[in-house]
Amino acid sequence: MTLKLENVTKRFGSFTAVDDLSIEIPEKNIFGFLGANGAGKTTTFRMILNLLDQTSGSITWNGETIDYSKSDQIGYLPEERGLYPKLKVRDQLIYLGKLRGMQKKEVLDELTSWLDYLKVPQYMDKKVEELSKGNQQKIQFISAVIHKPKLLILDEPFSGLDPVNVELLKKAVIELKNSGTSIVFSSHRMEHVEELCQHLCMMQHGKPILHGDLREIKRSFGKKNLSIQADFDLSFLENVAGVVKVKYFSDGVLCQIENEDVSQSVLEEISGKGFIRKFELDEPSLNDIFIEKAGESYE
Amino acid sequence: MTSLLRKLVSHMNKFWIVFSHTYLSKIKSKSFIITTAIILALIVLMSNVQSFIEMFGSDETDQVAVLTEQEEVYSQLESRTEADFELEHFDGTLEEAQDAVGEESFIAVLDIRETEEGLPEATYYSRDYTNQTAQNILESQLQQIKVEMATNQSGIDPAVIASIYEPVSFENELIATGNGDASDVKTEEELSGARGLVYAILFLLYMAVILYGNMIAMDIANEKTSRVMEILISSSSPVSQMFAKIFGIGLVGLTQMILLLGTAYFVIMQKQDELIGDFFEFFGLSDVSVSTFIYAIIFFLLGYFLYATLAAMLGSLVSRTEDVQQLMTPVTFLIIAAFMISMIGLSMPESTFVVISSYIPFFSPMAMFLRVGLLDIAFWEVGLSILILIVTIIIFAILGAKIYRGGVLMYGTSTSLKDFKKALQLSKKE
Numbered sequence: 001m002t003l004k005l006e007n008v009t010k011r012f013g014s015f016t017a018v019d020d021l022s023i024e025i026p027e028k029n030i031f032g033f034l035g036a037n038g039a040g041k042t043t044t045f046r047m048i049l050n051l052l053d054q055t056s057g058s059i060t061w062n063g064e065t066i067d068y069s070k071s072d073q074i075g076y077l078p079e080e081r082g083l084y085p086k087l088k089v090r091d092q093l094i095y096l097g098k099l100r101g102m103q104k105k106e107v108l109d110e111l112t113s114w115l116d117y118l119k120v121p122q123y124m125d126k127k128v129e130e131l132s133k134g135n136q137q138k139i140q141f142i143s144a145v146i147h148k149p150k151l152l153i154l155d156e157p158f159s160g161l162d163p164v165n166v167e168l169l170k171k172a173v174i175e176l177k178n179s180g181t182s183i184v185f186s187s188h189r190m191e192h193v194e195e196l197c198q199h200l201c202m203m204q205h206g207k208p209i210l211h212g213d214l215r216e217i218k219r220s221f222g223k224k225n226l227s228i229q230a231d232f233d234l235s236f237l238e239n240v241a242g243v244v245k246v247k248y249f250s251d252g253v254l255c256q257i258e259n260e261d262v263s264q265s266v267l268e269e270i271s272g273k274g275f276i277r278k279f280e281l282d283e284p285s286l287n288d289i290f291i292e293k294a295g296e297s298y299e
Numbered sequence: 300m301t302s303l304l305r306k307l308v309s310h311m312n313k314f315w316i317v318f319s320h321t322y323l324s325k326i327k328s329k330s331f332i333i334t335t336a337i338i339l340a341l342i343v344l345m346s347n348v349q350s351f352i353e354m355f356g357s358d359e360t361d362q363v364a365v366l367t368e369q370e371e372v373y374s375q376l377e378s379r380t381e382a383d384f385e386l387e388h389f390d391g392t393l394e395e396a397q398d399a400v401g402e403e404s405f406i407a408v409l410d411i412r413e414t415e416e417g418l419p420e421a422t423y424y425s426r427d428y429t430n431q432t433a434q435n436i437l438e439s440q441l442q443q444i445k446v447e448m449a450t451n452q453s454g455i456d457p458a459v460i461a462s463i464y465e466p467v468s469f470e471n472e473l474i475a476t477g478n479g480d481a482s483d484v485k486t487e488e489e490l491s492g493a494r495g496l497v498y499a500i501l502f503l504l505y506m507a508v509i510l511y512g513n514m515i516a517m518d519i520a521n522e523k524t525s526r527v528m529e530i531l532i533s534s535s536s537p538v539s540q541m542f543a544k545i546f547g548i549g550l551v552g553l554t555q556m557i558l559l560l561g562t563a564y565f566v567i568m569q570k571q572d573e574l575i576g577d578f579f580e581f582f583g584l585s586d587v588s589v590s591t592f593i594y595a596i597i598f599f600l601l602g603y604f605l606y607a608t609l610a611a612m613l614g615s616l617v618s619r620t621e622d623v624q625q626l627m628t629p630v631t632f633l634i635i636a637a638f639m640i641s642m643i644g645l646s647m648p649e650s651t652f653v654v655i656s657s658y659i660p661f662f663s664p665m666a667m668f669l670r671v672g673l674l675d676i677a678f679w680e681v682g683l684s685i686l687i688l689i690v691t692i693i694i695f696a697i698l699g700a701k702i703y704r705g706g707v708l709m710y711g712t713s714t715s716l717k718d719f720k721k722a723l724q725l726s727k728k729e
Contacts, residue, residue, distance in 0.1 A: 046708070099531065
């Protein structure tokens with residue numbers, strides 16, 4: 001069950017929202033979909049869900065085009081949260097679950113176990129407007145996954161949640177993946193993407209600027225991170241050849257270096273100057289890559 | 300073929316889910332229960348208004364003090380006004396009688412004197428002008444007595460008098476027209492019944508469009524405001540949702556009307572001994588022909604669907620419920636215009652502007668029904684009007700579905716005609 005986008009383009013009049021996008025999302029996989037605001041992520045999701053027609057190109061799932069006869073196998077958590085504020089959680093989920101082809105009893109069974117899992121069984125008969133933002137978010141998440149979709153689109157699923165609940169939902173997302181759901185995951189929190197996704201695509205003005213395996217992307221980025229903690233002033237590192245950027249922390253610095261060879265010249269520079277507590281060479285974080293790639297276009 | 304069938308079944312399933320959700324959530328809503336209960340209470344109250352007045356009113360009949368020396372006039376007047384109030388021959392002066400009114404044992408004093416010609420002449424003394432009825436009855440009865448006395452004095456034969464006052468014989472007969480014999484033409488009873496039915500349907504349609512049209516637009520705008528719309532349209536097609544809403548709220552309206560008419564029927568049956576005839580006679584509907592009833596239903600439904608589709612389309616364009624009223628205003632004006640045309644047309648159904656209106660889609664449900672109810676018009680005319688209406692509804696449904704699909708994804712504050720274009724563009728490929 002792979003989702004395939006081939007040369008997909010979407011134009012609104014003269015504005016091109018998505019430009020020649022080709023990606024493939026394999027089954028049992030969490031696919032990271034990144035991009036600055038307005039990069040065309042939501043438009044892409046809406047095209048996948050058949051809410052908008054693409055101007056050209058094709059979107060197929062398992063070789064077939066997606067239409068409303070497949071909506072029972074698709075789950076969607078939109079970035080703009082939406083539930084009926086006046087409806088009780090129970091009635092809400094029964095309606096939304098039925099619209100995804102479930103029976104009332106199935107919905108109630110699933111809903112009970114989800115509420116227990118998220119440690120909020122007392123919200124069953126509460127109106128959504130009475131819940132806090134974070135708890136509404138949990139209900140929204142349940143509404144996207146209650147029918148055990150085969151294809152799940154999560155747009156910023158963890159916003160407004162505390163770290164404990166983020167962990168709970170992450171676990172749930174991973175379990176869904178393991179049970180065979182293809183998941184498209186969009187977030188501005190790079191550490192979440194790094195943790196969950198093996199593959200990702202980064203959009204910029206409707207065009208994919210990075211696409212592929214996460215480790216591959218990091219490796220091909222070239223630059224590395226060098227984390228140093230020492231008892232003496234490290235600001236002279238800014239002038240060492242090959243050091244791109246130095247970021248200061250209370251207990252040390254984080255240098256971005258052009259390649260791993262530079263780390264050795266940095267080591268030579270600092271050795272003998274004083275006590276060094278930490279010297280660590282690391283892969284660049286996705287955050288660094290995002291800022292650099294997305295930032296380029298702003299310059 | 301099987302996949303097509305599967306798609307159809309899935310569409311129908313989703314349609315029923317949205318339909319029943321719309322219907323049940325509206326029926327169970329507090330606002331629906333409260334408004335319906337208030338209207339029902341009003342119907343029961345109105346129908347029992349007679350009993351309430353009797354309950355709170357005094358049991359004593361009104362008394363009028365009469366000062367007169369003409370015994371003949373008094374006894375005649377008394378016998379003629381027996382049913383309405385009691386007359387009392389007052390012995391005493393006018394001042395004493397007026398004082399008695401002050402003490403409230405009488406509602407008024409009637410001072411009858413004799414003119415030089417020997418005819419009665421009267422002055423009516425009362426404390427205020429509130430009880431006009433008593434005064435009017437007394438005046439008209441006294442007038443008749445005066446006429447009789449005057450004719451008697453002049454020595455004219457009472458038979459001549461009777462023939463003078465007898466109403467002229469004036470009968471209404473219809474000439475057979477070219478396309479049928481005279482028996483096809485609506486009888487007077489049929490016509491007055493039809494007029495009642497036309498009036499009722501015009502009013503019902505007017506209310507239905509205003510109430511339920513707004514309800515549809517509101518419901519859709521609500522789903523947009525709460526942003527649940529994006530989830531809904533990702534699980535079932537916007538087009539089937541739009542129609543599920545139109546039908547669901549249509550059924551809500553039907554439920555409400557059946558409740559109201561049912562209560563009215565029940566109340567009237569309860570009081571049958573007091574009123575004359577049964578339910579249909581009460582509304583003067585027993586003489587209405589079956590075809591008029593059928594046309595009433597057809598035009599009512601078509602009118603509802605036309606305006607409901609328009610309302611759904613407009614509801615999908617706004618992003619905040621506050622803007623619904625603004626966009627619905629033109630629709631409200633349309634239905635008011637249709638209502639006004641028909642109200643004027645009720646007294647002149649043959650005028651050109653009614654004929655023209657009966658082919659214009661937004662006016663035709665009212666105008667054509669008015670014509671078909673009151674006149675005998677050729678079948679092709681009605682058929683053409685219905686056809687135009689159906690075609691318009693289909694066009695609006697297709698256009699509405701497109702606008703709905705794009706409109707539900709549109710968020711912004713502007714509420715102008717440009718939005719139609721934008722929504723249409725969104726639902727297109729580019």
